[in-house]
Amino acid sequence: MKILHTSDWHIGRTFHTHSTLDHLRVVLDALAAAVREQGIDVVLVAGDVFDSSMPSADAMTLLSDAFRSIRAAGAEIVVTSGNHDSITRLGFHSEWIRHAGIHVLTQHHSLDEPVALEDEHGTVHFYGIPYLEPSLLRHHYPETDLRTHEQALAFAMSRINADRASRGGRSVVLSHCFTADVAASDGVERDITSGGLDLVPAGVFDGPDYVALGHIHGRARLSERVRYSGAPLHYSFSETDKLRGGWLVELRADGLGDVTWLELPVPRRLTQLTGELDALLTDAAHAEHEGDWVKAVLTDQVRPMDAMRRLQQRFPHCVALEYRPTVVADVIAASYGDRVKERTDAEIVGEFLSFVRNGVGPSDYERGLVHELLTEQDLREVTA
Template identity: 60%
Template sequence: MKILHSSDWHIGRTFHGNSTIAHLGQVLEALVDVVRREQIDVVVVAGDIFDSATPAAESYELLTATLRGIRDAGAQVVLTSGNHDSATRLGFNAGFTGLAGIHIITRQELHDRPISIDDEFGPVHFYGIPYLEPSIVRSAYPGVELRSHEQMLGFAMERVRADLDRRGGRSVVLSHAFIADVPASVGLERDITAGGLDVVPLSTFDGPDYVALGHIHGRARLSERARYSGAPLHYSFSEVGKPRGAWLVHLDADGLDHVDWVDLPVPRELAVLTGDLDDLVIDPALAAHEDQWVSAVLTDVVRPMDAMRRLQKRFPYAAHLEFRPSVVAETTSQSYGQRIAAKSDHEIVQGFLELVRNGVGASEAERRIIDRAIEQRHAQVVETGSVDFDGVGAREVGA
């Protein structure tokens, strides 16, 4: 049996305010092409199908088109809900879609009731463990201590293994969780989390022939039989350079045979560019990034004015900006009163500019403007005995 393992589609997610629907649609079309080309038997999707518990209509439309494409390409589908999904909404009409070969497992009580799909060697049992929040699920199992994700998934896997012992045959488990190769009970002793989920030891999932994991957005091989596929699209600049794709899992008569990686296209690459703004907008070596999502780290000593607009004139898909000056001026612990004590107006303004502009004071042109403003203020004091603070009100001062 050939199984294609994917997860974390996050349909409806935005990328720094930009819709990802069109790009995700391209990637999922490519996934359907893989199903057809490789003659995949089953596609498993391990949670976070949607990015929101209340998906928009266009998100449902993309999911429907993708599932229809997978079925038309000849594969069945088994998917579970993640912590971003509404289990109720995603699982609506699951009883009917299952008749069409699209098996949606979102109800917590179904975690040990497999979807069994046959190949020439007999059945393969697919156990879908939806995202199980202990504080919500524990009421269904009185007398069982379910305070952590480790305890919750440990309980679920004990039931899965018991069911599998009765049935026999090969098995695949889908789970949306933060799994790591750590000692048992570490999650109770230390606060280790990812995306709001507590760590669960890899040993919790001993038994099945393959464990298809979701939640981590980068591909990861925890063992030969337990892997994260990662998200099919880049959703963060922290994922620069990380491949996008899915795992192609081959089962033979005895269980897991081997696993291959299948690349999926990246509609728009990510780039993180570092340097002074003036250099970034003219450097010919950066031309290759002009059609990419760009995150710029500006090293200018003084924060440039209108930086994003200037960046986007060259890099239309600049989406993120960070100011990280190459030189940082020393700061002082003095109070404002101490800093201006016995200083002239010119010195006070100069000191303020140095404070807010990383040690850089007024330019020659700015000094001329400051001189005129101070001269006008002094003239006003001499003439009227007061200073007009531009609508804030007049304040009496000594002549």
């Protein structure tokens, strides 16, 4: 059996206020084409199918189109929910669409009831663990201590492993969680918790032939049999260097076989350009990035006026701007009163300009203008 492990589609997410639906459609169309070309039997989506618990009509349409294309290409689909999903909306009609080969697993009470799919070697059991929030789960199982994500996942896996033992055969688990093994990774969908209570040791998932994880946006290999696939699109500039795709997993008669990376297209690259504004606008070396999503880091000593508009004239998809001058004024510990003591008004204005412009003092024109204004003020005071 050939399985494609994906996760974190985040249908409906915007990128710096820009819709990503058209780009995600390109990627999911490519995924369906890969299903046909590679002879993939099952596509997994390990949570965060949508970016919102109340997805738009366009997001729902994109999901329906993607599922239709994948099914037409020959693969069954197994999905579980993530922290961004509404289990009610995502799981709506799950009882009926399973007859169409689309299996949506969102309920904690049935996480040990697998989807059974057949190949030439027998049955493979697929278990879906939805995102388990301990505070919402514990009242269903008052006899069990469920204060942390680790306890919740251990409880879920104990039920799954008991069911696996009774059924026998090969098995795959989908789960949406954050393992301690990737605590330093970028692109993590963090929860507001304290003391690391949201961390789950990878050892919790001992047992199944393969564990398909979701929740971080970059691929990660915790072991041969426990992996994150990451998201199909780049959703922040911190993800720029992360590959987009999914794990192509082969299950043989005796369990896990080869696991290889299936790369998916990137409809628009992410690029960070650093330098002074005039250089970014004129350097021919940046021509190849004119169609990219661009984050510009400006190093000018004086903050340029109207920088974003000027950048977008060359880079229409410039969506982020950061000002990071190469020369930064030293921090002065003295109080304002001490700094201006025995200074003329013109010197005080000059020091202020130097402070707010990272060490760049007034120009000759500005000195002349300040002198003119201060002279006029002195004349007014004399004649008043």
